[in-house]
Amino acid sequence: MTDLQRQTWEHRFASRAQNINASEIRDLFALLGNSDIISFAGGFPDANLFALPQFRYGYQKLLEDSPAIALQYCASEGYLPLRRWIADFMRRQGVDCSPDNILITSGAQQAIEFLSRLFLDKGDPLAVSKPSYLGALQIFNAYEPDYHFFDGDGISIASPGADKTRPLKLIYANPDFSNPTGETMDGTARRRLIDLARANDAPLIEDGAYRSLRYEGDPHPTIMQLDIADCGSIETSLVVYCGSFSKTMTPGLRIGWICAASQLINKLTLLKQSSDLNSSTINQMVMHCVADEMFDASVNISREVYRQRRDNLIRALEDHMPDNVNWKKPEGGMFVWLTLPKGIDARTLLAKAIAVEKVAFVPGRPFHADGSGGNTLRLCFSSCPLDLATEGVTRLARLIAAETAELHAMA
Template sequence: MWDQIFATRMARMTASEIRELLKLLDQPDIISFAGGIPDPKLFPAKAFQDAFAAALGPVMQAESLQYSASEGYPPLRDWIAGQMQELGVPCTRDNILITSGSQQGLDYLGKLFLSPGDTALVSWPTYLGALGAFNAYEPNYDRLCLHTNRPPADYAQRATAAGGQVKFAYASVDFANPTGETIDRAGREALLDLGDDLNIALIEDAAYQSLRYDGEPVPPVLALEIARKGDIDACRTIYCGSFSKTLAPGLRVGWVCAAQPVISRLVLMKQASDLHSATINQIAINTVARSIFADHVANLRSTYKYRRDCMLNALSQNMPAGVEWTRPEGGMFIWLTLPDHIDGATLLAKSLERQRVAFVPGRAFHADGSGGNTIRLNFSLPDETTINEGIKRLGALLR
């Protein structure tokens, strides 16, 4: 019955490999580098206790439990605008929409720009959740190349041949999921040039922006564009931020920062899709962010930096020749490239059976189905002992 009624777009939505995999990880003897989640022991639980208690106290309870504006809670939008300012993005609350995590921002941007057959430019590999969000709007994908001389006309011609036009380029800019790599300043400038040449939107996914452990911060693409054009409202870059990696993912609070014509369309979309993000969560996040954000994130950075270093050391000590990996300056992930003949999914099956170590095979992150010989390792959740033991086992399997 149902297959005759579902819309064609459902054909593009399939169960995520990661999701299915994660169902296996409840088994207690598994060492998992598969997750992409913060360490719950580091959550600022005390600050949230106080913030929710205040939100439900006599002064705020009626507001916290009630419907609220689709744009989001104004004091939180003000605080975010202040943070954006510190990153070189002068803006006001009118440039900020609160979303239910940055994932919802990506979904809305797919909905805002993509008609079936249009082209989205993404890196190979790219964030799996972005592909999941965009797939519902039936795009084609083309490979975003920032450090080559691929001419803009080439992107445009391919998109036309595929029956649409290029609508946006999506880039996870800092310590990207899955590779951990950062787009350098030259790459960001090249992205801006491409955006202007093709007249497309640029989606800057900055979910990991605060989690830099070393190296020099690179200004957001949006900041570089404002430096060129003078005003956020003249900019084509749409910045997606999140509190999921800094304060807590379970509250589902993120934001989009962009030119007002984009924000005003997204507000209509928000209203039509779920009215607004949870009022009480926005109020609590606002309280916690204003009281402890900088100190808390500094603490996260120090713990995650240590774990990254443990994993990089363990990889050096245990991986055989022919295995290569990234050395991320922040974030939660290290990306391994295996010899060509090794398939990540096959390796995972063996690894779970023989070594009880889990990770995410890399193919799903590639819009063209390549990347079979890659895997993603997470270092934010496991502690030092677990990292050392798990990488030792993985090295033994690969040798």
């Protein structure tokens, strides 16, 4: 964009538009089609695992048998059979609910956007993990909140400049195999967040996008389940659960959902009506058909493939990374989070990694709402074949070792 183009448009934008910026991940998407680059960047599921025959059959059958329904508008709340399926899925997660507690959204991203629009005014105190999901931060930034932070144990972190006298307005957590760190909150951490929500009378968004992708260990109860056990009903729970089929079935249909008290769902439905009327009817119908037939079987296949890729990545890190690079083995999800030696900036490292070693990752700073985390980075293992992942880690380790040696030489 030229300086003249900026002058032509920027003065016309609303003030909040200054907080709408491109993400590191968006800029890296162009690399995914470059066969010369080994990419740990985009947090994509493996397209080879999509249930292509079932999706193809679902579209064909609906267009043959029910085109007048499939190609028409539907209720803003969403396709009722799919909402019933999701309500049953949530009951399997320990959450007693009905279709009245479900709103279908265009992915979990739209769910977070609606909740931000509903609850956040400029300057409102918002608590997020540090680091936190970049897609959520991009949404939150547009509403100009006053950020407060907690760590993976649900413990508050000092937030310089944050107003401690005002109660929190909203809390956002990604408790299972979080993006970007891969961490999972234990039961104690989840209860700390419930206590935080109750003490501030603040809604708590539970982002469950990766919850089904567990490879070892026993699952922890959802935060919503724990809160309902205390308060007695989803209708009095402060927790708002955001789910998605993007990581378990396919992201291309853009089907997510919000599970919450019916009064809140009713209000969110009005936002849905004013935003896009309804999510694609035929996509909802096809997702219902495929999920009803084979959700568990499909997820089990993904778990096995991703578990092998996680283990392979961890072995490669153990075999090749310098001793001064730290990481933790995630119990599930798609990500491994690396902490580099102080003095190495991951964004600068990325430019060299692409140019010299032909390997890509996501720098960690954008996942930190306060701009910290320059020496961290995220590796995604879900869509990278075993041999390429091993080679990619070998290349990245070689570059980090060289950067470390250069730092020592300058000291």
